[in-house]
Amino acid sequence: MINSMDLKLTAVSTDIKRISAGALVLGVAKGTDGPVLVASPFSAKVTESLQGSLAALNITGAADELVRLPATAETKAETLAFAGLGAFEESTLTEEALRRAAGSATRQLAGVPTVLFALPAATVGQAAAIAEGVALGAYQFNNHRSTPAKKLPLGEAVIATAASADKDLPAALKRAAILGRTVRATRDLVNTAPNVLFPESFAQAVKDNAKGLPLKVTVLDDKKLEKDGYGGLIGVGGGSERGPRLVKIEYSPAKATKHLALVGKGITFDTGGISIKPAAGMHLMKNDMAGAATINQAIVAIAELGLPIKVTAWLCMAENMPGGASTRPGDVITMFGGKTVEVLNTDAEGRLVMADGLVAASNEKPDAIIDVATLTGAQVVALGHRTTGVMGDDTLRDAVVAAADLAGETAWAMPLPEELRPSIDSQVADLANIGERMGGMMTAAVFLNEFVGEVDGVKIPWAHMDIAGPAFNEQAPYGYTHKNATGSSVRTLVTLAEQMSAAK
Template sequence: MFFEILSDNPETLETDCLVVGLEADGQLTPSAARIDQATSGALTDLIQSQDLSGKAGELLLLHKLPGIQAKRLLVAGLGKEDERKDRHYRKLIKGINATLSKLNLSRVVVALDGRASELPDLYRQTRLLVEWTSADFYQYDTTKSKKADPITLEQFAIHLPMEDAELGESALLDGVAIANGVSSARELGNLPGNICTPSYLADRAKALAEEFDSLKVKVLNEDKMEKLGMHSLLSVGRGSAQPSKLIVIEYNGGDDDSAPHVLVGKGITFDTGGISLKPGAGMDEMKFDMCGAASVLGAIEAAAEMHLPINLVALVAAAENMPGSQATKPGDVVTTLSGQTVEILNTDAEGRLVLCDALTYAERFNPASVIDVATLTGACIIALGHHASGLLSNDQELADALMQAGDYASDRAWPLPLWDEYQELLDSNFADMANIGGRSAGTITAACFLSRFAKKFRWAHLDIAGVAWNSNGKDKGATGRCVPLLCQYLIDLAEEATDAAEEEEGAPHHHHYH
């Protein structure tokens, strides 16, 4: 689907469908008013006969109105001003797209006049419209013999006044890049474990490097990891016939001497729990245990597409956790890359065992910040449900930056405490630490474990167990969540880098980060 910005008068636009907004109590938006005038009061008549009211989410499709060029007009109710929070805005776009997808259209123009969201930020409204529309039209058919019907909608235009077109254009470019990153992450998440193995993730990373000159990839195999001393990461894949991998992707968009920001993704391509076997019901969803890795890959892809002027490294710790004759047993002790020893009391607390070695590996980049992303704990779903990612950090400024990025990107995170008092729960009689801390505060003790490997840099941990996929019926599948949050964080860093460079040169540049 091709996105574009148009600024012609709404009534003159030749399109298969024009979408305009109507506010509560039949208040016409500017575009709706122009259409009303061009059609000799067609909308006013519908409002007076109470066929249209403008209540939130209301949709009415009209055909062949005389006086306008569009073949169809879809009138969308925006509701009262306090009914336009992100949640309502998202529902409205979902409703509009559901209606559009049922019609045989090739071109659509959406003219909501910046009124559909409570925040007047036009860049944000436009970018979210692009991201959400792309998500609404995503279809998974890779492993189906009958492929999905191709989407007839080729051109999705967003109407903005001429003076806002340039801002809209930059929002659209960023939105498309983020949407592509989200789609890539969803595709990887949705692929079954027999296709999406650690080797497959490595091949995807190599394919990305072929697509973008700014990316280079290195894959560490088991021998190399063994030589380095990554016995914790390796312990997870011991029971599997699939070899584990550490995938390193470098994106260089900034100055050679500027420190990179590192994203670390948990890439457990299937998680049986190992010897601490999970219950069978719903275990198929453990193909989603690499969604952290998928979101990190999606974010670096989007950064490359946006040409962000920063340096970035993505580390994907990939393994398949299976019970087998070689598998790690509860009570085994391993030595991590950092030299610290771990008593593995539960082989199903394996995400932290691959991440801890990847975090130590991140030290060699002298990073400006390190963020790990993982479907880490079921406890996070108990704490925060399926709405927010859990956020824990050893640096308040970094935590705040991620919180704000999540709010702006409509992909929210919420903080939990990382206090020293929780660390004692990981005490072990037989190693430096245990890999689990008991029933209480599971999300926090998992982060406490990781924090012991993140002492040399500013670090934050995002637990996406509750948001990375949907379990229900038709909606079942990966969400690509955390890609928007990570991309916004990177855009903010890019903006800081650009502003700093401008101050040095004393000349203003035009840059398209919001």
């Protein structure tokens, strides 16, 4: 299921005259007085000539713009590709702008086997951002096609940088390659058809992907889940012929001083159950396992990077189908840990499987718990398609948002209003699985909060990431983001793990 091609990333000095490539990518900024060629590797004469031609060729420097021209005599590249960097002053060029420009160019240059990037890269950070953008942009999903694509993704990228001799650059390029590979793997999982990826096959894909890595994978099948009282997973998965699974992935390096638990929603297809969804758009519900795919690949990246932090991932997998054994509206189920929940709507199923996972994670008394889920349509209403909503313990919540900002992903801190808690009271059970409709993203988080455990009477720091919008792009591709699965939040979690492991 994970079938993304490998990508070779290397760095060279800015003297690129003798380097052969299918295309040479140059950066163009959208200046106040017109387009500006930035960090040209050419002589002053050639640079001046190119600069004078930009406007006449309708090159504006706008983000996602890519214009190809025949190459000049000063390069062995076959073509020149002018990539838009967007509007900025040169001193304020961000790494994310470079990441997006490199990713956009890579995405649009599919079919070119080798590309040389001469975007602004004076520092290791800038070179790494370009490499990461390339690694994110070089993607294609062909797993279900009978014939291979005519234009394959970029296979080799060479980055021209003034920091080519810096001792920190090799590690930065390795990190970029790992992040790109794990994001692409996340996309592969989410893009896979639901008749191919279901709880059992998803669990097997996780096991296969962990081979050769310092990861321990344990799979709890439906019989074990029922025996041990995982009522959320059993209740949600009961209507499907394909039973639920709980997959535990452990990374335990010897020098770890902190323990981070990750919990991911893995609904491999969501019909809504008895509270069935409308037919229009239901095919997109194959992406309801994006949270589990995200934390799976985050822990893979953390292991590959060798970060000195213990991480345990809990992937809560089920297929939500109507059937003779489906949970009905009005049923009361007993969750793992003993709390009871009245199910008022079987389409609010994600929080039920996540509750089981949160209790299991809490029982190990980690230093922090983060859950990731395509949980609510209300997230999209509140924050749109590109911004993750983050709720929970204020300190950890804000750390997640800061990590997202550093990683180049968009997240926004949201509250857990105390007035929403009474709305999930039940007349017959401990809780109801739905409550106040307005602010539904926060209501769902208030429900999850009830299943986060304590250590010595103090609640474990917990943050909830609702990626319902950011996990899947139904619109046109942009930057390094392709259409369909995005791989959102893998980089945020890895960045946060790096910060936690580095903190004293």
